[in-house]
Amino acid sequence: xxxxxxxxxxxxxxxxxxxxxxxxxxxxxxxxxxxxxxxxxxxxxxxxxxxxxxxxxxxxxxxxxxxxxxxxxxxxxxxxxxxxxxxxxxxxxxxxxxxxxxxxxxxxxxxxxxxxxxxxxxxxxxxxxxxxxxxxxxxxxxxxxxxxxxxxxxxxxxxxxxxxxxxxxxxxxxxxxxxxxxxxxxxxxxxxxxxxxxxxxxxxxxxxxxxxxxxxxxxxxxxxxxxxxxxxxxxxxxxxxxxxxxxxxxxxxxxxxxx
Amino acid sequence: xxxxxxxxxxxxxxxxxxxxxxxxxxxxxxxxxxxxxxxxxxxxxxxxxxxxxxxxxxxxxxxxxxxxxxxxxxxxxxxxxxxxxxxxxxxxxxxxxxxxxxxxxxxxxxxxxxxxxxxxxxxxxxxxxxxxxxxxxxxxxxxxxxxxxxxxxxxxxxxxxxxxxxxxxxxxxxxxxxxxxxxxxxxxxxxxxxxxxxxxxxxxxxxxxxxxxxxxxxxxxxxxxxxxxxxxxxxxxxxxxxxxxxxxxxxxxxxxxxxxxxxxxxxxxxxxxxxxxxxxxxxxxxxxxxxxxxxxxxxxxxxxxxxxxxxxxxxxxxxxxxxxxxxxxxxxxxxxxxxxxxxx
Numbered sequence: 252x253x254x255x256x257x258x259x260x261x262x263x264x265x266x267x268x269x270x271x272x273x274x275x276x277x278x279x280x281x282x283x284x285x286x287x288x289x290x291x292x293x294x295x296x297x298x299x300x301x302x303x304x305x306x307x308x309x310x311x312x313x314x315x316x317x318x319x320x321x322x323x324x325x326x327x328x329x330x331x332x333x334x335x336x337x338x339x340x341x342x343x344x345x346x347x348x349x350x351x352x353x354x355x356x357x358x359x360x361x362x363x364x365x366x367x368x369x370x371x372x373x374x375x376x377x378x379x380x381x382x383x384x385x386x387x388x389x390x391x392x393x394x395x396x397x398x399x400x401x402x403x404x405x406x407x408x409x410x411x412x413x414x415x416x417x418x419x420x421x422x423x424x425x426x427x428x429x430x431x432x433x434x435x436x437x438x439x440x441x442x443x444x445x446x447x448x449x450x451x452x453x454x455x456x457x458x459x460x461x462x463x464x465x466x467x468x469x470x471x472x473x474x475x476x477x478x479x480x481x482x483x484x485x486x487x488x489x490x491x492x493x494x495x496x497x498x499x500x501x502x503x504x505x506x507x508x509x510x
Numbered sequence: 511x512x513x514x515x516x517x518x519x520x521x522x523x524x525x526x527x528x529x530x531x532x533x534x535x536x537x538x539x540x541x542x543x544x545x546x547x548x549x550x551x552x553x554x555x556x557x558x559x560x561x562x563x564x565x566x567x568x569x570x571x572x573x574x575x576x577x578x579x580x581x582x583x584x585x586x587x588x589x590x591x592x593x594x595x596x597x598x599x600x601x602x603x604x605x606x607x608x609x610x611x612x613x614x615x616x617x618x619x620x621x622x623x624x625x626x627x628x629x630x631x632x633x634x635x636x637x638x639x640x641x642x643x644x645x646x647x648x649x650x651x652x653x654x655x656x657x658x659x660x661x662x663x664x665x666x667x668x669x670x671x672x673x674x675x676x677x678x679x680x681x682x683x684x685x686x687x688x689x690x691x692x693x694x695x696x697x698x699x700x701x702x703x704x705x706x707x708x709x710x711x712x713x714x715x716x717x718x719x720x721x722x723x724x725x726x727x728x729x730x731x732x733x734x735x736x737x738x739x740x741x742x743x744x745x746x747x748x749x750x751x752x753x754x755x756x757x758x759x760x761x762x763x764x765x766x767x768x769x770x771x772x773x774x775x776x777x778x779x780x781x782x783x784x785x786x787x788x789x790x791x792x793x794x795x796x797x798x799x800x801x802x803x804x805x806x807x808x809x810x811x812x813x814x815x816x817x818x819x820x821x822x823x824x825x826x827x828x829x830x831x832x833x834x835x836x837x838x839x840x841x842x843x844x845x846x847x848x849x850x851x852x853x854x
Contacts, residue, residue: 323751334744336742337742341795344796350522354737354750368518376512384514384521387795404748
């Protein structure tokens, strides 16, 4: 069963198609990583799936209905997205920012209810940012800030959560920390998660399913142990390498070959 | 209920209490200044006399003449222009995510001025025709800015720099219009250009007040969309905002308010720039309340008018006072935004 899928999806900016005629299904209840070299179209695909980019051709289907036929507010109740570089208003506090995730559940005149409160409190607790509630976002470390943004997306209370390169500006410890958080959200709340990642080793270690892209097309798809091979890495990243099992988890680990 | 939920409730409650208190205090200050403006002058009046006359509660021809005939139009203009500029300024600043992005800095005010001056000097019109022209000029400037700077998304200083360019271009054209004018019209236009609340005629004022009655509540309804748009277009869209429609609606509100304010009182500078930040300072970080900013604008305008008319050796146009107060703030803003990295 798959709630979110795309058929014949072509996406692009201006006249340049970046993703061409692509079919993809997001597995329910799993953590999926989209990986690939820079400019391969992985973020574009994610933005297309989250209806931030209107398709040139093809459709994105959510629960069997075309996303373009659904009201954007209804989509926002099911599908959340953390963009690559969201902007925080100057001086905003953590509680204020996370509360803004409740937008799709409020209306012109119905502003703030108990269920909004509970959802924001749950999001703060799940991300371990409850203690930071009254702090200005600006004062937090990069890792804490990213957790707060995840909390905002969580407050939206959607079954599907898409994240566009959430680990890019984090150091290795915080990258791992964030991916563990995503795993926890998947395990505890059963959320379906799709995440664009740069680091193939981390993707293999923390994700159930890998979608490898090159030149706007999907090159391989499946569980990390089946998909990630030296041939694939060569094809997707142009890197000659050896793939060995991760000494801790046994998942594939990419080690660059000698020159 | 978890401790987080309890703490969250407390935080929210204190925030909304603060917001209500600040807005009420600003409203009280604006009202007090509004009445006080009408009390001061060569004929001193009591607050009771002023209020009684404005509300038609008593009949005293000499007081009525001074209050209703002379002082009420000026005070009402100052108040309405302040409300309009404050609301418009904070909407622009939040939409463009930049404290420098008030309508006087992104060229909108000058588009309205150019059209109005052209109307005064060349077509020799007054009243509603000037309002109409100012509105047209402001919309034209907004569209021009949109085409030049906004197509690929707002990027910090780019918008401001283009706005300053557009403003200078319009000011050049205004200068050219003035050289073409006869002495009488040129003087009239120059006075108008400095910005003064004493010059509004009844029609312009009534139109502005009508616009405020319709547009301020609309702006408050759109505040929710504005709060989402502040997070960037992608985040706003992911939250379910119809970004283009919301932004167009907010811009239309802000542009209309500033255009009608300019039509009534000329291009009063700096009020739109400082009203929002003052309100935010009182509301707490990222408050962004449009009513509070509008009221802060009214307080500023009424104060500037009091200073300009009563505290100076000779009465000055209001714009001179707001300029004198606003310029140091602008310098401070320019000096500090870069340090915070918030300017772009």
